[in-house]
Structures are given as C-alpha cells and as structure tokens.
Amino acid sequence: xxxxxxxxxxxxxNPSKIVLLVADGLGGLPLEPGGKTELESAxxxxxxxxxxxxxxxxxxxxxxxxTPGSGPGHLGLFGYDPLEYRIGRGILEALGIHFxxxxxxxxxxxxxxxxxxxxxxxDRRAGRPTTERCDEMCRLMQDIAILGLELFVEPVxxxxxxxxxxxxxxxxxxxxxxxxQVGAAPLPAKGHDAASQKTAxxxxxxxxxxxxxxxxxxxxxxxxxxxxxRYPKIDTVREVYGLRAAAIAVYPMYKGLARLVGMDVLDAxxxxxDQIDTLQRVWNDYDFFFLHFKYTDSTGxxxxxxxxxxxxxxxxxxxxxxxxLKPDVLIVTGDHSTPSKLKSHSWHPVPVLLVAKTCRPDAxxxxxxxQCLRGGLGQxxxxxxxxxxxxxxxxxxxxxx
Amino acid sequence: xxxxxxxxxxxxxNPSKIVLLVADGLGGLPLEPGGKTELESAxxxxxxxxxxxxxxxxxxxxxxxxTPGSGPGHLGLFGYDPLEYRIGRGILEALGIHFxxxxxxxxxxxxxxxxxxxxxxxDRRAGRPTTERCDEMCRLMQDIAILGLELFVEPVxxxxxxxxxxxxxxxxxxxxxxxxQVGAAPLPAKGHDAASQKTAxxxxxxxxxxxxxxxxxxxxxxxxxxxxxRYPKIDTVREVYGLRAAAIAVYPMYKGLARLVGMDVLDAxxxxxDQIDTLQRVWNDYDFFFLHFKYTDSTGxxxxxxxxxxxxxxxxxxxxxxxxLKPDVLIVTGDHSTPSKLKSHSWHPVPVLLVAKTCRPDAxxxxxxxQCLRGGLGQxxxxxxxxxxxxxxxxxxxxxx
Numbered sequence: 157x158x159x160x161x162x163x164x165x166x167x168x169x170n171p172s173k174i175v176l177l178v179a180d181g182l183g184g185l186p187l188e189p190g191g192k193t194e195l196e197s198a199x200x201x202x203x204x205x206x207x208x209x210x211x212x213x214x215x216x217x218x219x220x221x222x223t224p225g226s227g228p229g230h231l232g233l234f235g236y237d238p239l240e241y242r243i244g245r246g247i248l249e250a251l252g253i254h255f256x257x258x259x260x261x262x263x264x265x266x267x268x269x270x271x272x273x274x275x276x277x278x279d280r281r282a283g284r285p286t287t288e289r290c291d292e293m294c295r296l297m298q299d300i301a302i303l304g305l306e307l308f309v310e311p312v313x314x315x316x317x318x319x320x321x322x323x324x325x326x327x328x329x330x331x332x333x334x335x336x337q338v339g340a341a342p343l344p345a346k347g348h349d350a351a352s353q354k355t356a357x358x359x360x361x362x363x364x365x366x367x368x369x370x371x372x373x374x375x376x377x378x379x380x381x382x383x384x385x386r387y388p389k390i391d392t393v394r395e396v397y398g399l400r401a402a403a404i405a406v407y408p409m410y411k412g413l414a415r416l417v418g419m420d421v422l423d424a425x426x427x428x429x430d431q432i433d434t435l436q437r438v439w440n441d442y443d444f445f446f447l448h449f450k451y452t453d454s455t456g457x458x459x460x461x462x463x464x465x466x467x468x469x470x471x472x473x474x475x476x477x478x479x480x481l482k483p484d485v486l487i488v489t490g491d492h493s494t495p496s497k498l499k500s501h502s503w504h505p506v507p508v509l510l511v512a513k514t515c516r517p518d519a520x521x522x523x524x525x526x527q528c529l530r531g532g533l534g535q536x537x538x539x540x541x542x543x544x545x546x547x548x549x550x551x552x553x554x555x556x557x
Numbered sequence: 558x559x560x561x562x563x564x565x566x567x568x569x570x571n572p573s574k575i576v577l578l579v580a581d582g583l584g585g586l587p588l589e590p591g592g593k594t595e596l597e598s599a600x601x602x603x604x605x606x607x608x609x610x611x612x613x614x615x616x617x618x619x620x621x622x623x624t625p626g627s628g629p630g631h632l633g634l635f636g637y638d639p640l641e642y643r644i645g646r647g648i649l650e651a652l653g654i655h656f657x658x659x660x661x662x663x664x665x666x667x668x669x670x671x672x673x674x675x676x677x678x679x680d681r682r683a684g685r686p687t688t689e690r691c692d693e694m695c696r697l698m699q700d701i702a703i704l705g706l707e708l709f710v711e712p713v714x715x716x717x718x719x720x721x722x723x724x725x726x727x728x729x730x731x732x733x734x735x736x737x738q739v740g741a742a743p744l745p746a747k748g749h750d751a752a753s754q755k756t757a758x759x760x761x762x763x764x765x766x767x768x769x770x771x772x773x774x775x776x777x778x779x780x781x782x783x784x785x786x787r788y789p790k791i792d793t794v795r796e797v798y799g800l801r802a803a804a805i806a807v808y809p810m811y812k813g814l815a816r817l818v819g820m821d822v823l824d825a826x827x828x829x830x831d832q833i834d835t836l837q838r839v840w841n842d843y844d845f846f847f848l849h850f851k852y853t854d855s856t857g858x859x860x861x862x863x864x865x866x867x868x869x870x871x872x873x874x875x876x877x878x879x880x881x882l883k884p885d886v887l888i889v890t891g892d893h894s895t896p897s898k899l900k901s902h903s904w905h906p907v908p909v910l911l912v913a914k915t916c917r918p919d920a921x922x923x924x925x926x927x928q929c930l931r932g933g934l935g936q937x938x939x940x941x942x943x944x945x946x947x948x949x950x951x952x953x954x955x956x957x958x
Contacts, residue, residue, distance in 0.1 A: 189610065221941060221946075221948035222567070222956050226958065238957065242957065383958060
C-alpha cells in the first residue's frame, strides 16, 4: 500500500499545529579530520534545548549516496517520494515567479546570452543585465506568436526568464539549447518522441523569432532555453494530510515548490525576522507551516564555513519566537547537506530534530551531525518525516484492528 | 524509479579509483556472553586507522534476519538487489570454472557418489576422489548424447563437476537429485512446469547414461545433480555504473559472480599477497577493484574462532599496501557474517568501513561490530554501498534541480 493512501485512510482532524523549519543545506562536514561541522561549530543554545527536549536523528533525502537538488529535497520533506514525483527545472522556475502553470503547459528556463555576428555565444549570461532590462527584453518577446499554441514569456531576474508553451499534446523530452560553453552556437531543440518533437518545433520557431526581435539589443541579443518540463500531477498537502498549509519562504523556487503541493504561499518579507512575524500573524489560519531559511545553503555553496556557522546561529536566534507559539509539533531539519568543504549540495544525511509532547527522548544533548547519530529517530528517509509529524500531532489513527 | 536507472541517469566519469575489499564472512559473534567477536578480538591497527579516518556502519546483506549465500551476498555488495537478481548454484559453479554459460543453458552442480549393488548411496562424495580422477570420470560422461540438446560435462575438483544442458525452452524448476543422506537412492528429477519437465527428462536420461558408463568405476560409480539454474540476465557494472571493473579473487565461485556482472576476472595467484600484487599491477587499467579474501569465512565455517581471528589479522596486515595506492574510495566489509560460534553463514549485519576525502567522520575508533553500531553509515542494505562509493568518488551528479 502506498504511503499516501495509508495516510489518507488513517488521518484524523484536530486543532494541532505543525511547524517545519527548513534550514536549507543544513548538514555539513568538518574542514579538517577530527574537526567539527558547521552546525557543531555554531553556538546554538535554542536548537540544543530542542534536541534535549525532543528526539533527533538524521534524514536521508533520497537514498544513500544520492545528492538531491532543491526540488527532490523539499518534496521529500513534504512527504512525497522524490523518486516517484519528479519536477523539472522549467516548472520550478515558473512556479517561483507565481506563474500559474497548468496541465497543458511545458515550461523552460530561459537565459539571455550574447552572440557575435556569426551567431556564436560570447557571454552565456549577456553580461548579467539589470532586472529592468530583463523585463524590457521579455516584453519584446511577448509579441511572438506561434500558430496553434499559446506562448508566455515572463522575466525572473537579471539574465533569467521563463517561457511557457501551452497547447495540447506537448511532450517535454526536449534537449537544452544551451551549449554550456562560449564559442558555440545555441543548439537546436529536438524531441525524443513525437509529442516532444511538437514542442521542439515550437521552441525552434520561438528561438528564431527571439533572435530576430532581440538582434538590435546586444548584449541581450539571443536566448538559450533549458529544463523543459511538463506540469506534474501532485496531490496537495490538503488532499493527502488534510492540512491547511502555509509556506513562508523568501526565494521563488521554494515558494514554487510549496505551491506545487498546494500550500498557500504567503507574503513573507525578506528576512528571517519578517518570516517569523508572518508566522505569528497567520498562526490561527493554518494547521501546517513550512518556513524556509535560504542562507545556510548559499553560504555553504560559497564555501564559506564561518558564514554558514553565523547563519546557523542567526537561525538559532529565532527559535524562541517559534517556540513561543507553542506548536504541537516542531521539526527542524534541512532539505539536504551543503558542506562548505564541497561548495555544493551533497548526499550526506541531514540532522533533524522533532519536539512534541509525545517524543520518546534520546541521549542527545546538542544538535549536530555526530550526536544525531545516536538520536531516537535513527537514519530515516526524509519522506517519512511528515508521517511522524502527523503522528505526534495526534492526526493519525491506528492502522488495522 | 529503479536504483540502477537512477544511477545511469546521474553517473559521471572521472579518473577516480574505488576499491572494495571483501573479507568473506567477516561479521561474527562472541563465544561467551560479554565476550568479543572475532573482529573485535583481532589486533587490527590498520583497519582501526581506517575506521577512525573514514566512516563506519553495518550492512544488512539482504533483509533483517535473512542469511545469504555467497551469491546474494556478493550481488548486494555489487549493488544488485539480491531479491531481484537470483543466481542459481549451477550457474555459479559453471561460471567458477570459466564455462561460458549462455541464455539457452540450464546448469547444475554434480557430485560423484558411491552406490551399492542395490543403487543405494553409500558415500555422497565418492570418497573424495582426486581431481585427476574427477577429470577422467567427466571425460567418460562427455560422450553421453541426449537427442535435441547439447550437453557439457566439466570437472571442478575432487567429487565436484558441472553439467550444462543447452537447448531451447529449458526451465530450471527442477528438484535436486541428491537425497542428502546415505542409504537412499538418488531421486528422479521432476519439473514443476512444462519447460522444467523438458529439462527433468533430459536430466533423468543423463543420469541413467552416467550410471551405465560409471558402473565399472566404483567408488565414483554414480552421480547426483543439484542447483539447476538458468543463466540470469544482468546488466554489467560497466553498463550500470560506467566502471571498468576488475575482480581479484582466488576461489572459482567469486570469480564467477564477478564475471556475471561483467567484471574482468584477473589471474590473482593464490595468496592475499599475490592478490595485492595483482591490484598494484593493474591499478592503472581499471576504475573499480573487487578483491575477495576467502579465509575469514572458511575458518568461521570450521568453527575455529582463533583461526578466524588470525585470518582477520593477516587481512589487516595487507591494508597498508592497498592504502599506499591511494584509492579515492576504499570500502572494507564482508558479504555476510560467518560466526565461528555458529559454524555457518548468518544474518547478522556486517561491519563496513568507507574511507574517502568526503567522509563525515563518526566517533568510531576501532573496526568491530559493537563500535560500528555508532557508525555514521548506520545500518544500511548492502545494495546501497555501491551508490555511496560512487558518490564519494565524485561519480554521481545531482538528482533534480
């Protein structure tokens, strides 16, 4: 029996509140043998108190050894098997700008680039134009028409935009047109099957038209497209868990992921403090709150160990305001590890803590990778966290008589 | 999505080297309550150094409580789900003598036995004949013809040989003809379905003919057959992982298992020292090296605790020569446990260590069953070790955007 079917069968409603705090890329590595990770180096009195009071462990985002992108990482945390539910880059980008993608859509991420007179790319990001310029160039492309399809071109920021092709029978098995290097021309789109060839034909017509309208506007005189993706069919958090869910995120992609599973995406301001203000404000309106903190990941990606430590400490500093709301279940974890040492996402398991009145405590006294190895949750696939949250919230009945 | 499909999608090539050292039957049990296991009793300074430097844990060969044979044990270590990929004994034996089994073959393990005038078995191993005698008796049987099939009879050693039936539509659901006791006659073969009955008919004809040609040659005057098995279709390590893989094993069965997953089986000499010499010699020619050490298992099967301890120490003594090659990823584990106390394979999880620059260390200071319980890998199904090896070798890209 499928996990979601089981949860639908067993779920019960009550007035409990569940908070999922995601410090993106939380897990780390020591820089030196015998050293401490970022989380272990940070002074985190509030998270440590949670670890003592609740139960801890480590989550495996996908499977041992598999490094997730943000999409699979978050889907797992939301309780969706990331190997079953696959979200393409184009859809993520579209969701991130609040574009209402639908079942007849194929979305792609677009980049402005600069080409020379021979059509060869000289700058893959067109000199990182301003966002105003991005808006202006997108408006030029919005007049492009492709027979039999609806076309949407929407700016994201700087050199980035989204294209959505809307029509019947469009496949998404289409190659990226970005050749990933300068000195090469953008690649033609090809479909791996008939439906995808229909999309590829539209893509090639769009790119040819874009080249024509952008020609006088160097350095933003050409585009590349990648991450072609159809809108995935995903049951909402409300349908699966019966939860009214709110997402309090700052960055577009995480808003998009939350919208994909049916969460209400709230205006969250731009700082963690703003996000907690939002949490306080809407506390009575929802059952489940997903709060996303970006900077533990971005500092890790930058390879800046000290900055990641500082971001973890800043994150820790806001924990008391969350706890003051007295959530019935509080979960703190990351969607994956981003060790500063690797400057990238990694496959290493992610520390997790869960605080609820029904926790069976463990001997863990500080929130960190090494101590969490002894945690009561053990090492579990991230997709089970929501089931545990539901259980600790008293929202899951007994399975079987 | 299937694990192998995922790995094929994500894998990347690089010049890294992965070494998998398998000490067969490595895991053990204390003889007395409160005592130490064989591995914990052994003096293993080199393995302990690996455990401190890398990450440790325990592998579950198949599922909790399931004791694997050598086939499932190794398939798991090679990253093949041992419940999905099933290899019959006959195929293993055939592979072990370098017989080129193919898709139309059913192979069986044969034993010479001694029967009395009434056809009842008096010695199930025919007094353990010399291997020369085994060769000679097999030659007698090679003249047997069975209409519509090709037949191959190949000596292994002492009382053991292999029979391969080659033809169209042969099933392998055929019972063993060995009655597993003296004083009984060999059992007739029966097929559990029509295709297997076709095989069983051929088996019965073969056994009748064998009895006729061997009659004057007591004590090797009869045969029993068991482990009827078809050739399984298995994607190679090259196809799944993109690895050029070498097997450095001494015993036929392990060579056969490695050949089954497409590894090059190298001439490995006869001692562990020879095997490491081979490893050194071919270091530049492969990406992945499987090195099999048999004697930790055979001493366990003998119930000789002290001898198993000694074999573990001998194994430990060769570790520095392996590390001197500076593999990017070094894994040391067993295919299953073989506690001397039980004199047999067992289901107990197997200590594992992994050394790589990207390890998140744990608090384990010595390589042993009890300490590995606190290891950073946790207790994982053995089939995920290869995924972890690929990740630590930098050979797996990110899953999803």
